[in-house]
Amino acid sequence: MTHTITRLIPQTPKANASPLAPTDGMLRLPEVAGVRFSAVEAGVRYKGRLDVMLAEVAPGASMAGVFTRSATRSAPVLWCEDALKGPHDADKPFAILVNSGNSNAFTGKNGFDSTKMLASRVATALDCPENHVFLSSTGVIGEPLPADRITAKLDTLASTLSADHATEACAAILTTDTYPKGAVIDMTLDGCPVRLMGIAKGSGMIAPDMATMLVYLFTDAAIDQPLLQDMLSEINAATFNAITVDGDTSTSDTLLLAATGKADMTPITAASDPRAPAFRDALHALMLDLAHQVVRDGEGATKFVEIRVTGADSAASARKIGMCIANSPLVKTALAGSDPNWGRIVMAIGKSGEPADRDRITIRFGDLLVAEHGWVSETYREEDGAAHFARDDISIHVDLGLGTGEDTVWTCDLTHQYITINADYRS
Amino acid sequence: MTHTITRLIPQTPKANASPLAPTDGMLRLPEVAGVRFSAVEAGVRYKGRLDVMLAEVAPGASMAGVFTRSATRSAPVLWCEDALKGPHDADKPFAILVNSGNSNAFTGKNGFDSTKMLASRVATALDCPENHVFLSSTGVIGEPLPADRITAKLDTLASTLSADHATEACAAILTTDTYPKGAVIDMTLDGCPVRLMGIAKGSGMIAPDMATMLVYLFTDAAIDQPLLQDMLSEINAATFNAITVDGDTSTSDTLLLAATGKADMTPITAASDPRAPAFRDALHALMLDLAHQVVRDGEGATKFVEIRVTGADSAASARKIGMCIANSPLVKTALAGSDPNWGRIVMAIGKSGEPADRDRITIRFGDLLVAEHGWVSETYREEDGAAHFARDDISIHVDLGLGTGEDTVWTCDLTHQYITINADYRS
Structure with a gap:
């Protein structure tokens, strides 16, 4: 409903x-x-x-x-x-x-x-x-x-x-x-x-x-x-x-x-x-x-980001990978810079400690196929990724290609304004 | 030696x-x-x-x-x-x-x-x-x-x-x-x-x-x-x-x-x-x-920070709590602002998921006793904390008061320069 x-x-x-x-x-x-x-x-x-x-x-x-x-x-x-x-x-x-x-x-x-x-x-x-x-x-x-x-x-x-x-x-x-x-x-x-x-x-x-x-x-x-x-x-x-x-x-x-x-x-x-x-x-x-x-209304936010993880070993694994991407300072600063730096998403998947096979990972921005088979997609053009990342609302979809575990998390970008707000919140 | x-x-x-x-x-x-x-x-x-x-x-x-x-x-x-x-x-x-x-x-x-x-x-x-x-x-x-x-x-x-x-x-x-x-x-x-x-x-x-x-x-x-x-x-x-x-x-x-x-x-x-x-x-x-x-040489770093955790349930627990403090964006931005915001250290201990008893935690900046018995120390003066946080090299010591586990980790602050470096690293 x-x-x-x-x-x-x-x-x-x-x-x-x-x-x-x-x-x-x-x-x-x-x-x-x-x-x-x-x-x-x-x-x-x-x-x-x-x-x-x-x-x-x-x-x-x-x-x-x-x-x-x-x-x-x-x-x-x-x-x-x-x-x-x-x-x-x-x-x-x-x-x-x-x-x-x-x-x-x-x-x-x-x-x-x-x-x-x-x-x-x-x-x-x-x-x-x-x-x-x-x-x-x-x-x-x-x-x-x-x-x-x-x-x-x-x-x-x-x-x-x-x-x-x-x-x-x-x-x-x-x-x-x-x-x-x-x-x-x-x-x-x-x-x-x-x-x-x-x-x-x-x-x-x-x-x-x-x-x-x-x-x-x-x-x-x-x-x-x-x-x-x-x-x-x-x-x-x-x-x-x-x-x-x-x-x-x-x-x-x-x-x-x-x-x-x-x-x-x-x-x-x-x-x-x-x-x-x-x-x-x-x-x-x-x-x-x-x-x-x-x-x-995240402090300093300029982008709203949905991160959907599918094909994971379990739902808990999907959640952990999603949060690893969502909390990565390097992913969040790339979002702030409207830089479709999907390598940092790969990094965040890798550091999660959850099951992942580099060559089975598929990454999409919205409907745009970005990477598959362990490398950038043949059809991916950087300017298409940049166009998606220029939006206020960004959608990242990671498929691990391993199982049926899935989850979705939401986050925002990490900007100068976050530093400004928090480097002198008390003063 | x-x-x-x-x-x-x-x-x-x-x-x-x-x-x-x-x-x-x-x-x-x-x-x-x-x-x-x-x-x-x-x-x-x-x-x-x-x-x-x-x-x-x-x-x-x-x-x-x-x-x-x-x-x-x-x-x-x-x-x-x-x-x-x-x-x-x-x-x-x-x-x-x-x-x-x-x-x-x-x-x-x-x-x-x-x-x-x-x-x-x-x-x-x-x-x-x-x-x-x-x-x-x-x-x-x-x-x-x-x-x-x-x-x-x-x-x-x-x-x-x-x-x-x-x-x-x-x-x-x-x-x-x-x-x-x-x-x-x-x-x-x-x-x-x-x-x-x-x-x-x-x-x-x-x-x-x-x-x-x-x-x-x-x-x-x-x-x-x-x-x-x-x-x-x-x-x-x-x-x-x-x-x-x-x-x-x-x-x-x-x-x-x-x-x-x-x-x-x-x-x-x-x-x-x-x-x-x-x-x-x-x-x-x-x-x-x-x-x-x-x-x-951490990206954008202006402060070098040692975080020592003692009295933890185990050495692994001390490491996890230390890293939770070291990786907290709110602690790191407080460091950048030279703001001795020890409440954020308490927050980071709390979110670690490791054993901690609010009323047994002791926090020190260098030799300065900041908080104990679940509250700010009677002898602590904000200007003394601010003086310590104004230094290039900052020392934070957390004692959990629970066991004998201890560990030390090192980190730097999170500054505008980190955002600047990483929001357009590729471009």
């Missing part, structure tokens, strides 16, 4: 927005029944912009989540992992509190204390148990979170909650992002209209094998929590875990999905429900779109 | 030489008894510079080698692997022929044919078996090697061989290198003076878990081949395999060591010979120095 995805576009395009930012879409995110948002300027680190958001999910919702597997994950991530375990009270709302500017990671006991204090204060404000409160922090690592600046705004956050404020919430969680990332799919499940909306942030420190950056998904569908969690985890592997900007993995990656059950439907309780695959398809489409939006 | 290492310095410093290039040393490489060199301008790709070298090693020598483990390794590497297996004729010389400008990698049957043809022609010119001829090619991947330009110069190469031409040979193998890398150690083994000399090239596509770039080592010591090979392989793991510039692994990495036996000594035949550890120490010192020289 194909879904119509409507993307958020910046109200006033920023001068420094990624050249790959979406240009068609909506100026404001719509409402999702059962969810209210608010956002404030708390001055956690940034001045003169929204930097804290609160989401309230009405009682009776199902919550699912996936988090970074980093060994140095942040205090808020550890808190969320515990909170997700439940038990939860079906008569109480859930809350999601997110700040940008400070990740509260590697902040020791102080970090844990401030996380617990914030959860307690939010629980009081929204009248819910502490383990109904999910917290995320994103920004610089290793500096104490000025939690008092957030608590000072909690009353305002609670009193301004509105179903219409998702757009402001989406803006409040950005760090080095050049545009807000939001998307919506409207579907019909057995005749019942259901909405699925997501907001995401992420631009640098984006890497594979982990959950993702900060992503919050909301739907009014009614779906039991275990099934919701299964869907989220499985789709995550093929979407957010399949993207990379720089191969660096955040300490704070968090993906949450709230299903409010406010749509006029009986709950979906099992994967065998005919509505389950329909919802799963839509969820996959929305998560993939948000994952691609994160790549398109 | 400490050894005095004398490094080659450029005769006329290039304007674009790495700021980390050696400034003290010798203008020309000395002779090693039993080895002669020559170099020519063959115009393989570059114009107006030496680009092919030939080394002849007198009959009776022992040859040892280590090569890239890339699955897409080049035709010359495959040839060398076979040639090293022998059997060899003690009455015949060995030869090493190296060209820059073209790596003859991923060039299919054509690449194999040109390699075999070149080996055959060198064997005829120097009157030795084909499997006494070692070949290396370095440069662009995937383009046919214009072998005729090399064969046209073989007579000149053979007729101009001289013990005094190592400096020219060292210059001929460079590609994006900004300075030639050569070093010499003179030692005494049981009263007998012995010389050990090495030349190396490498600047980009430098990565761990492989042999190295192109490195050729020569000594007049007499050492049996199996012992020589054991020493070379073992020391390689702690030197060339412990450096990384960009995490990308060449298809052409080659490390060769020729021991001519021309020194006035009885051969060392076993590791139990008291002279063996003395020679091993010198070999380790020279290989480490050349490995560091490669890092100091």
Whole structure:
């Protein structure tokens, strides 16, 4: 099934927005029944912009989540992992509190204390148990979170909650992002209209094998929590875990999905429900779109690159080879220079450590046959490769010619702007 | 034992030489008894510079080698692997022929044919078996090697061989290198003076878990081949395999060591010979120095960085964590910006997938205690960290507090110049 995805576009395009930012879409995110948002300027680190958001999910919702597997994950991530375990009270709302500017990671006991204090204060404000409160922090690592600046705004956050404020919430969680990332799919499940909306942030420190950056998904569908969690985890592997900007993995990656059950439907309780695959398809489409939006806003990105690997020894091998290509600085700088330097792709395949036979590798750019039988194709002309690499959207297909394993990953190029952004991010 | 290492310095410093290039040393490489060199301008790709070298090693020598483990390794590497297996004729010389400008990698049957043809022609010119001829090619991947330009110069190469031409040979193998890398150690083994000399090239596509770039080592010591090979392989793991510039692994990495036996000594035949550890120490010192020289000439490098990891679960775990830090684009750009952003080091430890406990990690810059007990140290002041990161030579020490595994790796920073070099290397 194909879904119509409507993307958020910046109200006033920023001068420094990624050249790959979406240009068609909506100026404001719509409402999702059962969810209210608010956002404030708390001055956690940034001045003169929204930097804290609160989401309230009405009682009776199902919550699912996936988090970074980093060994140095942040205090808020550890808190969320515990909170997700439940038990939860079906008569109480859930809350999601997110700040940008400070990740509260590697902040020791102080970090844990401030996380617990914030959860307690939010629980009081929204009248819910502490383990109904999910917290995320994103920004610089290793500096104490000025939690008092957030608590000072909690009353305002609670009193301004509105179903219409998702757009402001989406803006409040950005760090080095050049545009807000939001998307919506409207579907019909057995005749019942259901909405699925997501907001995401992420631009640098984006890497594979982990959950993702900060992503919050909301739907009014009614779906039991275990099934919701299964869907989220499985789709995550093929979407957010399949993207990379720089191969660096955040300490704070968090993906949450709230299903409010406010749509006029009986709950979906099992994967065998005919509505389950329909919802799963839509969820996959929305998560993939948000994952691609994160790549398109990769720090310094000027190219969006799909890398498809087929004919590998296994799907895991295809993933590893794809990521080896996607994370290679030499491949990424060739992309930045619009140089169809396929020799560097060969190099990246070779260094992956995965099964590969030089003479069975086939490389294509889009429909263009580049190399086969261990050498450049007789029909390949450098100017055709250069024409493909001059595009904003580049497609690389590697066939190993060994087995049936396949996978697709997405990345961006490595440019001067990435160096500029990251050589003085803190200063 | 400490050894005095004398490094080659450029005769006329290039304007674009790495700021980390050696400034003290010798203008020309000395002779090693039993080895002669020559170099020519063959115009393989570059114009107006030496680009092919030939080394002849007198009959009776022992040859040892280590090569890239890339699955897409080049035709010359495959040839060398076979040639090293022998059997060899003690009455015949060995030869090493190296060209820059073209790596003859991923060039299919054509690449194999040109390699075999070149080996055959060198064997005829120097009157030795084909499997006494070692070949290396370095440069662009995937383009046919214009072998005729090399064969046209073989007579000149053979007729101009001289013990005094190592400096020219060292210059001929460079590609994006900004300075030639050569070093010499003179030692005494049981009263007998012995010389050990090495030349190396490498600047980009430098990565761990492989042999190295192109490195050729020569000594007049007499050492049996199996012992020589054991020493070379073992020391390689702690030197060339412990450096990384960009995490990308060449298809052409080659490390060769020729021991001519021309020194006035009885051969060392076993590791139990008291002279063996003395020679091993010198070999380790020279290989480490050349490995560091490669890092100091890393593409765009402005900082030389030692990363020491202790207290890890195992030595392998320490290596993996060290390399995760060394290859992190966010750590490398922080280094470029002289930003002591230790949070990114925490991130890199976390993403390694190796055992780590946030609250037991200790981080030091040089002697400066930065973080411990899961948070920034009470005594750490940002300006002290900034002062350390302002240096050319930076030392990062991570103690995991878990076990006794330790390792050290070396890398450089990631700068605008790396992007500039690699976004239009081919054009």
